[in-house]
Amino acid sequence: MILYLLTSLALLLCVASMAAAARSCPVAKRLFQAAWVVALALLVANAAVAQALPFGNMRHVLCFFPLVLLPAAMWVRRRTGHDLTPHFAAAAAFALVGALCMPLQAAWRQMPALQSPWFAPHVTSYVVAYGLMAVAAVPAWRALCGKTEQLPVADALVRLALPFMTFGLWSGALWADAAWGRYWAWDIKETWALLTWLIYLAYLHLPATPAWRTGRSALILLGFLGVLITFFVVNLLPATGSLHTYSL
Numbered sequence: 001m002i003l004y005l006l007t008s009l010a011l012l013l014c015v016a017s018m019a020a021a022a023r024s025c026p027v028a029k030r031l032f033q034a035a036w037v038v039a040l041a042l043l044v045a046n047a048a049v050a051q052a053l054p055f056g057n058m059r060h061v062l063c064f065f066p067l068v069l070l071p072a073a074m075w076v077r078r079r080t081g082h083d084l085t086p087h088f089a090a091a092a093a094f095a096l097v098g099a100l101c102m103p104l105q106a107a108w109r110q111m112p113a114l115q116s117p118w119f120a121p122h123v124t125s126y127v128v129a130y131g132l133m134a135v136a137a138v139p140a141w142r143a144l145c146g147k148t149e150q151l152p153v154a155d156a157l158v159r160l161a162l163p164f165m166t167f168g169l170w171s172g173a174l175w176a177d178a179a180w181g182r183y184w185a186w187d188i189k190e191t192w193a194l195l196t197w198l199i200y201l202a203y204l205h206l207p208a209t210p211a212w213r214t215g216r217s218a219l220i221l222l223g224f225l226g227v228l229i230t231f232f233v234v235n236l237l238p239a240t241g242s243l244h245t246y247s248l
Contacts, residue, residue, distance in 0.1 A: 003045055006045060007099050008100065013034050014092045015093055017032040017086070017089040021086035022086065029085055036070040039063065043063065046063060059104070061127060063095075063096070065127060076153070082153050094134075116175055122168055125165070126165065129164040132164070133223060134227070136153075136154045139151065139153040139157075143213065151217060155216075162204065172193070196230050199223040200220075
């Protein structure tokens with residue numbers, strides 16, 4: 001199937017970008033850009049098969065990650081001077097591996113609740129936020145291990161990601177009110193999304209002083225754990241009873 005071929009090609013290009021970056025080869029950026037082009041073709045192909053915006057199941061969303069990670073990598077390079085191409089390529093590769101492990105679901109169609117103008121901006125904002133938080137966890141871990149010069153990089157990523165996460169939370173509430181007649185239901189995914197947002201918000205309120213470096217790094221990692229639970233655990237365990245569980 002063309003969908004699996006495009007996913008595999010994008011994955012190979014991301015891995016090749018990581019390998020080139022490890023050898024300080026300038027072609028790494030070009031390879032990641034090529035992966036972005038293939039991911040764009042994959043988005044179009046998924047949309048053609050689904051006959052709708054392809055954001056409604058886990059495989060669709062995982063395929064979308066590479067499209068937001070390349071622009072984020074370019075922003076971080078211009079803002080901080082740090083080239084995190086291998087980190088972003090690794091995050092994209094991880095998402096694409098997950099996509100290859102998901103069933104095709106060629107018969108998937110949007111349910112009525114997904115047919116909303118909030119659908120695309122809500123999903124896009126969370127994909128951007130989660131992708132950035134995934135990458136931020138790497139320099140945060142390094143800072144926790146003693147490389148304190150990495151913390152400003154993690155900080156820049158978190159500050160870029162949090163507005164997207166905030167918009168995702170806000171737009172989700174408006175969408176819920178339109179679809180189900182209430183802004184908030186304390187659904188397990190809503191609860192974890194709020195908890196994760198609060199962790200990152202708490203991080204921004206910690207003093208940016210040497211005494212708090214360890215605490216700030218640890219809080220970024222704790223927030224990323226919240227991201228993993230919100231995105232993967234809740235979505236992949238139908239027993240949670242969440243209204244937001246993806247159909248796999």
